[in-house]
Amino acid sequence: MTAPRILIIGGGLAGTCLAWRLHERGVPFMIVDRDEPGTSSKIAAGLVTPITGMRMNLSWRYDTLHPEAVVFYRHLESVLGSSFYHDLPIVKLLRDQWSADRWQKRREQPDFKPYFKDTQNPLVDENIFSAPFGGFEMQHSGWLDSATFLAASRAYFIERGCWQTGESDGSLVWRGETFTHAVFCIGWEAARHAWFDWVPFGSARGTVLQVKADTGGETRIINRGCWLLPRADGTLRAGPTYELSFDDASTPSPAAIEDLETKLQSLLKQPYEILDSQTAVRPIIPRKHALIGFHPGKPNIGFINGLGSKGVLRAPWVGRQFVEHLLDAKPIEPDMDLAGNF
Template sequence: MQTILIIGQGLAGTALAWHLWERGVPFLVVDRDEPVTCSKVAAGLITPITGMRLTVSWRYTMFYREALIFYRRCGQRLGQRFFFPRGYVRLLKSEAEMAKWQKRRCDPDMQPFLHPQPPKLDAEVIHSPENGFQQRHAAWLDTPAYLRASRDFFASLDAWVKADVQPADVRDDGTGVEWQGRRFSHVIWAQGWSAEKHPLFSWVPFQSARGTILTVQAEMQGERRILNRSCWLLPRPDGSLRAGSTYEWKFEDANIPDPAQVAQLEANLHSLLKVPAAITAAQTAVRPIIKNQQALMGTHPSHPRVAFLNGLGSKGSLRSPWLARHLIEHLLDAKPLDPELDLQRNGV
């Protein structure tokens, strides 16, 4: 009987656990249960056309289709809604960006995601609302609620434990994996950016980035779409707003917001909104990013019972359901890994 030990209950670890539960495979999730982590801070944005280059997110249709079904299924099991399809309005901030968009908008890969109607934003709320476009097939995941409800469900099955697992605590003897006297067929390390300190994965080229997200109060006159110009703005069902985010490649403390970054984010927010906006909180965490990779998964070259899923960056909400299923099928069914995501092919 296969039994899987999962280290870390962020977006990756949670999706792994759900896929194992669906297959009836025993598992144990071990997590530090810290109040501030990348997955808990994440806004959960899922958007097709992204970035300064205005391109379609890598393999978006495939990932979105699976995420939509996966999160709705989780919500039905737990009696709680986590996944919210939303309109997404991208406002262009400069003449150069507008010129770039005039070229990009005709690309065939853009067409499934472009809404035929202009955004029609309230000029009393938004600065320069006319320069932009509206996207389809965007959404957001309430990541704190999803992670918390999943944790409680796994705990009710005696399949979740709070502990700070160090690499030396997990022993691989070639026939199985052992932790605290319990035996497992495999261990999957899904700890986010802290994996760069794991001795078995020190060769993976992490290039993680710290990010800050604000919680904001402002009167949006009923606007429920996600907006973006210089920063994104997410209206939540409770009436609060979240705004973000920053990218800091050099940092010391993982969870303490940099005042300069908060100030810049606040300035970007005020360049988007005409109405007063009050910042009520700022949260900071580190995105796990692997240099030149969308994500990596697989087993260690010398330890086939020791597996890895990491590097989801800011796309964890979108990509974790598909990636987790793909890794589980590799471990349990010997299905080959996608060559672009295979740790052993791309980790050096």
């Protein structure tokens, strides 16, 4: 059998985590990426939350994915001499009485108990934040500074000659070098590729704001309708919006900004100033937590996609699953296997 040599098409979160998993196993690879500034991986908040969504469900396989992700990112911080993963409590302020009633039921369920902390009220400074229905503080939560993680990884791989700027169509020959496999990790743009037009892609355009506001020195992530993430420079990131659209990936719509401002006004009692905005498109593959594997008609063409809003949490695990399938013939779980779906 020919020793594997992998062309990774796309250097976002999925492609970079795949590269590190291959690096761990000593498998040669080349990342080819267009190196655009406004990708969803680079502007994502990178939140890692055990209790998620309006219905306050436990995040899928959190007890498995979270420990693996933390070990993965912490190890790479030491390798890269950089800091990008931050353990941080997330305060969930409830939006209405329905949410408050639902939380009273959730908090009594044994599988929820490890992931929240009983704290004295008020949870937040109610001169700054609106919290008429109370809330709770999550633990075993945090965020990944994905832009810093990706930039540090890129520099490391460039130094070792395995990261290049460019655009590949999936050919197994790249600038005179031959590879055994090409793996597409290009997010929502895979929907435009003829090899994957049978995958039922959707997409969500999301906008994140950079905001200046007096939050009384609050260092936790605060969420009520939208989240506020404190940054080291004293500003905050606020978001996201959610628009089902493939179009104008880099331009926030007026409706998106208006929606986010409405949410900020319901959260903050203090004035704020919008300093900047960023917009990008995230892929959605309905009813999938991820979709990985090899094209059913092209066994040398791989695919990692559909990690969604939990990409920071899932990418280290998904990357390992893909590599173990490639190198060790470990089966991909049927629900996530590209070749066996649709």
